[in-house]
Amino acid sequence: MTYPNNPHQPGYGPHNEPATSYSGPPQPTEPNTYAGPTGSFTPPPQNSSASRVILIIALCVALVFGVGATITAISLFSGEEEPSTDTAGDGEDPSESSSPPLEEEEPAAEGPTSPVAVTYTTPSGFSVNINTTLVTPLYDEYTVDILTMDGVDTYESVFVTSYLLPFDTTDYSDDQKVTTIDSLDTVLGKLNSDEPGMASVAGRDAVVDYIEQAGTTQDVISYDSYFFFDGWYLVQVGCQPDEKTSEVETACQSILETVSW
Numbered sequence: 151m152t153y154p155n156n157p158h159q160p161g162y163g164p165h166n167e168p169a170t171s172y173s174g175p176p177q178p179t180e181p182n183t184y185a186g187p188t189g190s191f192t193p194p195p196q197n198s199s200a201s202r203v204i205l206i207i208a209l210c211v212a213l214v215f216g217v218g219a220t221i222t223a224i225s226l227f228s229g230e231e232e233p234s235t236d237t238a239g240d241g242e243d244p245s246e247s248s249s250p251p252l253e254e255e256e257p258a259a260e261g262p263t264s265p266v267a268v269t270y271t272t273p274s275g276f277s278v279n280i281n282t283t284l285v286t287p288l289y290d291e292y293t294v295d296i297l298t299m300d301g302v303d304t305y306e307s308v309f310v311t312s313y314l315l316p317f318d319t320t321d322y323s324d325d326q327k328v329t330t331i332d333s334l335d336t337v338l339g340k341l342n343s344d345e346p347g348m349a350s351v352a353g354r355d356a357v358v359d360y361i362e363q364a365g366t367t368q369d370v371i372s373y374d375s376y377f378f379f380d381g382w383y384l385v386q387v388g389c390q391p392d393e394k395t396s397e398v399e400t401a402c403q404s405i406l407e408t409v410s411w
Contacts, residue, residue, distance in 0.1 A: 261314075261315075261318060261381075261382040262314065262382050262383075263314075264291065264314060265291055265292055265293050265312040265313055265314040265383065266312055266314075266380070266383045266385070266411045267293075267312070267411060268293075268295075268310055268312045268385055268409060268410070268411045269408075269409070269410050269411070270310060270405045270408045270409040270410070271404060271405070271408035272297065273297070273308070273400065273401035273404040273405060274401075275299060275300055275301075275397065275401070276297040276298065276299055276300065276308060276401050277297060277298070277300055278295050278296065278297055279296050279297065279298040279307070282296050282298065282307075283296075284296070284309065284311065285363070285365060285366055285371070286337065286338050286339065286363065287311075288311075288313060288334055288337055288338070288384075288386070289313045289314065289315060289316065289384070291313065291314035292311055292312060292313045292314065293311070293312045294309060294310065294311040294312075295309065295310045295311075296308075296309045297309065297310075297401070297405075299394060299397060299398070299401075302394065304392040304393045304394065305367070305368070305390070305392045306390075306391055306392050306393070306394040306397060306398050307388075307390045307398070308387070308388065308389055308390070308398060308401050308402050308405055309386075309387075309388045309390070310385070310386070310387055310388075310405060310409065311385070311386040311387075311388070312383065312384075312385055312386075312411065313383065313384040313385075313386065314382060314383065315382050315383065315384055317382075318381055318382055319379045319380075319381060319382070319384075320381045322379060324348045324355070327348070327357050327377075327379050328346050328347060328348060328357055330357075330379075331346045331357045331359055331377055332345065332346050338361060338363050339363050339364055340361055340362065340363055341362045341363055341364070341370065342360065342361070342362040342372075344359065344360045344361075345359075346358065346359035346377075347359075351376050351378075351406055352406045352407045352409075354378055355378075356376045356377055356378050357376075357377040357379075358374065358375070358376055358377075359374075359375045359377070360372070360373075360374055360375075361373055361374075361375055371390060372390070373388045373389055373390035373391075374388070374389045374402075375387070375388045375389075376388075376406060380411065383411065385409065385411060387402065387405055387406055387409060389401075389402035
């Protein structure tokens with residue numbers, strides 16, 4: 151019995167011609183086995199250990215640079231500066247200054263608050279007159295003793311004044327002391343043109359000045375003044391005769407030799 155299109159019977163084919171024999175590569179004799187193509191075949195080269203190491207290193211480098219770039223970008227966008235790695239040398243903390251700490255300036259020394267107490271020996275024939283006052287004080291802070299001659303109607307006096315200066319004259323030169331007294335002419339209303347000068351009085355350096363000025367009970371009063379500078383203090387001894395010049399000079403000399411503070 152003949153079946154149409156039966157591949158196992160002769161005459162199979164589009165023209166009813168016998169099928170030609172298979173001339174391709176040999177087929178496996180066992181099922182499910184691939185024999186591979188004919189001819190020579192070169193397999194692809196296998197990855198060596200060195201190639202793997204290079205690949206791993208490249209991946210690590212890329213990872214590190216990627217992380218660093220990400221951190222830098224975050225720092226830039228966040229406005230924060232990266233910490234400095236600079237050192238101050240010898241392992242010191244760069245945040246610590248190598249400059250020595252500034253020393254605080256000591257406050258200026260304050261001067262005394264009152265005139266210095268003055269002592270002296272009262273000359274014979276004179277006594278402190280509490281009913282008279284100083285005509286023209288030179289500075290605001292002062293104490294004064296005015297001694298007048300006893301038993302006379304004329305004004306014969308010696309006065310001792312202790313001033314508290316508004317400045318320290320400890321380091322003053324002689325010229326500075328003279329200039330200081332000379333600058334008081336306007337305060338006194340000095341009428342004469344005599345200039346003050348330095349002198350040694352009873353073993354002390356003093357500025358000596360002869361002064362004429364307007365008085366309160368007299369038109370013009372005149373007297374010799376001896377000024378002793380001592381830091382913040384100024385001690386003045388004035389000798390003011392009216393008619394008893396000799397007696398006043400003796401009393402004045404006694405006070406100059408015994409005055410102390």
